[in-house]
Amino acid sequence: MTEKLVxxxxxxxxxxxxxxxxNSELKKINKYLENSLSIxxxxxxxxxxxxxxxxxxxxxxxxxxxLSGSEEYxxxxxxxxxRLIKEMDICISDLKGF
Known part of the structure; x- marks a missing residue:
């Protein structure tokens, strides 16, 4: 019985x-993967x-x-x-709310 326990x-x-x-190998792999991810x-x-x-x-x-007059643009x-006018309108309406 003692031999079996030993x-x-x-x-x-x-x-x-x-x-x-x-565990040590997995830690090394994990460190490598973390570095790779960071890069x-x-x-x-x-x-x-x-x-x-x-x-x-x-x-x-x-x-x-x-602005140069190109028809394409x-x-x-x-x-x-x-778009800029709409942004300005939103800003103005926000300022009026104060």
């Missing part, structure tokens, strides 16, 4: 050591900023083309002006 304790100790090793998030933020800058440049270019300019 054997079970040895088996249990081996399982614990195995689980510790596996990808940074790249995504940079690309998102670049996209917004390009989008803003495109919008400005359309406005400049509309007159509608764009009209829509832009209407």
């Amino acid at each position: 054997q079970e304790l040895n088996d249990l100790e081996l399982k614990i050591l195995s689980l510790k090793k596996e 990808k998030e940074d790249k995504f933020i940079q690309k998102e900023k670049l996209y917004k800058e390009i989008e803003e440049q495109n919008r400005r270019l359309k406005v400049v083309n509309a 007159k509608k764009v300019m009209k829509l832009q002006m209407n």
Whole structure:
């Protein structure tokens, strides 16, 4: 009976050591994945900023083309002006509420 108990304790100790090793490996993998995610998030933020800058440049270019008299962009300019007027109306009505 004592031998059986000793054997079970040895088996249990081996399982614990195995689980510790596996836990250590999983921690390393997790750390690697966290670092990888952080790098990808940074790249995504940079690309998102670049996209917004390009989008803003495109919008400005359309406005400049509309102001230069280009028929193609007159509608764009009209829509832009209407949007700005609506924003101003909202601001004015908000100020009147105070």
